[in-house]
Amino acid sequence: MTDLTLLRLDAVVVVQSQPDGLPGAVEFAHLLPPGTRGPDGAAVLHRVEGRPSVYGWEDDFSAFIRDLETQFRDQGASRSVAGRENAVLLSVTTRDARAARRSLEELERLAHTAGLRVVDQQLQVRRELDGRTLVGQGKLKELMVRCMQLGAEVLVFDQELSPSQLRNIATETDLKVLDRTQLILDIFSQRASTREGKLQVELAQLRYRKPRLAAMPTAMSRLTGGIGGRGPGETKLEINRRRADEREHQVERQLAEISAQRKMRRDRRKRVGLPLVAIIGYTNAGKSTLLNRMTSSAVDAEDKLFATLDPTSRRLRFPEAREIILTDTVGFIRNLPKDLVHAFRSTLDEALDADLLLHVVNAAETDVGVQKEAVDRVVADLEATDIPTLVVLNQIDRADPEVVAARTAEWDAVAVSGATGEGLPALLDRVERALFRERAAAQWARRPEADSPPVSELANDSEGR
Numbered sequence: 001m002t003d004l005t006l007l008r009l010d011a012v013v014v015v016q017s018q019p020d021g022l023p024g025a026v027e028f029a030h031l032l033p034p035g036t037r038g039p040d041g042a043a044v045l046h047r048v049e050g051r052p053s054v055y056g057w058e059d060d061f062s063a064f065i066r067d068l069e070t071q072f073r074d075q076g077a078s079r080s081v082a083g084r085e086n087a088v089l090l091s092v093t094t095r096d097a098r099a100a101r102r103s104l105e106e107l108e109r110l111a112h113t114a115g116l117r118v119v120d121q122q123l124q125v126r127r128e129l130d131g132r133t134l135v136g137q138g139k140l141k142e143l144m145v146r147c148m149q150l151g152a153e154v155l156v157f158d159q160e161l162s163p164s165q166l167r168n169i170a171t172e173t174d175l176k177v178l179d180r181t182q183l184i185l186d187i188f189s190q191r192a193s194t195r196e197g198k199l200q201v202e203l204a205q206l207r208y209r210k211p212r213l214a215a216m217p218t219a220m221s222r223l224t225g226g227i228g229g230r231g232p233g234e235t236k237l238e239i240n241r242r243r244a245d246e247r248e249h250q251v252e253r254q255l256a257e258i259s260a261q262r263k264m265r266r267d268r269r270k271r272v273g274l275p276l277v278a279i280i281g282y283t284n285a286g287k288s289t290l291l292n293r294m295t296s297s298a299v300d301a302e303d304k305l306f307a308t309l310d311p312t313s314r315r316l317r318f319p320e321a322r323e324i325i326l327t328d329t330v331g332f333i334r335n336l337p338k339d340l341v342h343a344f345r346s347t348l349d350e351a352l353d354a355d356l357l358l359h360v361v362n363a364a365e366t367d368v369g370v371q372k373e374a375v376d377r378v379v380a381d382l383e384a385t386d387i388p389t390l391v392v393l394n395q396i397d398r399a400d401p402e403v404v405a406a407r408t409a410e411w412d413a414v415a416v417s418g419a420t421g422e423g424l425p426a427l428l429d430r431v432e433r434a435l436f437r438e439r440a441a442a443q444w445a446r447r448p449e450a451d452s453p454p455v456s457e458l459a460n461d462s463e464g465r
Contacts, residue, residue: 015054026051031149069140086146087116090280091158092124092134100125100158102367103334107158107180109284113188119150128153131167144173156183160335163212181208181337187225188340196258200340203251210244266353275324275435277316278351280379281360282371283331286394288312289418290360291328294428319431327354334374341381356434357389363407363415364397372411389429394418 013028016451027050051057089107093100104121111118122143130136134157135143146156149240154176161179170177178186185205192198207240269276279287290299295314313327322326329351341348351357361372372391379385391413397420414430416423 023054026054026057031145052344075394084115084117085154086119086150086152086155087111087154088120088122088143088150088152089118089156089158090122090124090135090143092126092129094126094128097123097125097169099370102370103158106334107156107183110180110183110187113154114158114183114190119152120146122146132165134159134165140169140172144175144290147173147175154178156180160337171268180335180368181339184333184337184340196255197254199251199258203248203255203341204337206210206244206248206251207342208337210241210248213244225295250338274404276353277312277324277326277356277358277431277435278354279326279328279358279360280351280375280393281331281358281394282362282375283333285331285360285362285371287328287331287360287375290358290392290416291326292395293418293421295326317434318428321370322432322436324431324435327351332375332378334370336374336378341378351379352382352384352387354387357384357387357429358392358431359389360392361407362396363393364395365403368407390414390434391429392416397422 013026015026016024018024024391027048029048032047060445089104091100091104101123104123108118110122115371124135126136133140143155146152152175155173155178157177157179159179160181161169161177166177166179169175185201185208188201189198192201266276273430279291281287291312291314295316297314312323316324316326318324329348359372359375361368361375365371379389391411393399393404393407393411393413393415395417396415397417404415407413414423414427416427
């Protein structure tokens, strides 16, 4: 007995043949419009039906298919947004599901920032990750059906995919497949506006994509033809690799030149004697808003991830004609791609040369401790842990006062609101003390005892400021 299978966009029909070769029983499966629920209230993706014989099938199957496609078309029209692709997000974990769900929520914000429209989120907990597709064949087929049902063109993984996993998933699903690193790189490429920023993003993209050239389909390695007696010549894959290497070296040279120019400007500031304060922190913690509030500036401060890529410096004047340079740096994030950290090294050098780091954390975030640890890890990777750091709890106008009080005591932090200006005088006082009063006291303490000023003089100096 053999089967004859007919495949349409929304349905699959299987006609069984009898021993005499005539058609017999019929089974057909079709997708269901999004939101369809079963008797138990659970979401249903598809339905399987059957008829005992093709001859006894009295239903108008063509009308049934047209009605089904109309339902999908109406659902798709309500979901589609001009210029934005629909995406399904997926996170796979072998550990804490709650932490994975928080990371998935952050991935959703990244997707929105990149211009995607998230239509569904999936979380899979496994004993071990599948080496071929990360999720396993069963889950991958379920994702294919779900994407067809929702009209999704993009599948985004919260984990970084290996080159072979990326190829396998894209081949089997026929979808555009992205991982977390690719999504962040795409956001950076959209946000970069200066020549340095664009070069830094391009360098990170080259370093990410080069190892994945080998995982491209075999069609990419077809011969390009040869000249004279040189044989068939280079394959397209080899040419792509060589061009990627050449472009990477070229971008590195250009960034080195810009870094040297930036270092000359920093040295000039040091000769003038202006202290440098660098604002660091998790992305969207309100760093640019705080810079605007402290310096009365109008730096772009959008409610989006990675709104600031290029460092922005402003002067801040204290009493007694004291001035400092306040610099806003690129925001950090959990699992920030190492290629990005390396590519933005020249930009982050502003933080490495700082006399004081203002570590801004969003007090309104539920996982503020996790975000602070992520930034601390990047600071440690940059070997900047020896720079004095002041933690600034921002957005206290949106946070729980009890949580703010506990975190302030735990981290010896200053609680402020960049939006309203609450707590700003206390922050300015802490910055001034760290840069001028405490440094002056430390310098006097290192001088010989004969040159030390009287205790009363230090006390009067502290009170006067």
